[in-house]
Amino acid sequence: SAVISQKPSRDICQRGTSLTIQCQVDSQVTMMFWYRQQPGQSLTLIATANQGSEATYESGFVIDKFPISRPNLTFSTLTVSNMSPEDSSIYLCSAPAPSGLPYEQYFGPGTRLTVT
């Protein structure tokens, strides 16, 4: 099974600053996904990151606030820009499983962000 790691695992940041979250997959994948999980809530997709093209953002999420990089087939970053307390959430990345099943995905452990 694929292993997905994220850095940092958690952080406490001041409002107005930015944090870049790293996601590393131990195998090459075409697509990677970034999700947000607000306190006590379910997961919400932020964007799909394809290698070699710009990320595709879901409704309610914009590139200026959540810029994403995808420099190669095993790595992606999500930046949370100009943070406010409302950005306090767990941010998770995921990637398709090697099985090839369309919706079988592996998830990273998440990055718990607290904005003060």
Next chain:
Amino acid sequence: DAKTTQPTSMDCAEGRAANLPCNHSTISGNEYVYWYRQIHSQGPQYIIHGLKNNETNEMASLIITEDRKSSTLILPHATLRDTAVYYCIVKVSSGSARQLTFGSGTQLTVLP
């Protein structure tokens, strides 16, 4: 994608079978039922999926009604480590991986 309805929470005694229902009455013929779970402080984990036949793997069994309007995930011998939020997701299958849409899920608590 079809909408799903799950109970907010359920309890189950350790060692007993946990039966988690999911209603997806608007499911269409080419939509699969996927189940994931999220243990506290971890990322979601794929459990099982099915189209119309019952499915079983090392983690669980999936029973889909004949009209496909509902399904039940069965954990045959629940343990304390099965305490998690369980998500039922209905998606059209495609040739490439696509994003998942998570609902509210069911919080399963396995009691000692």
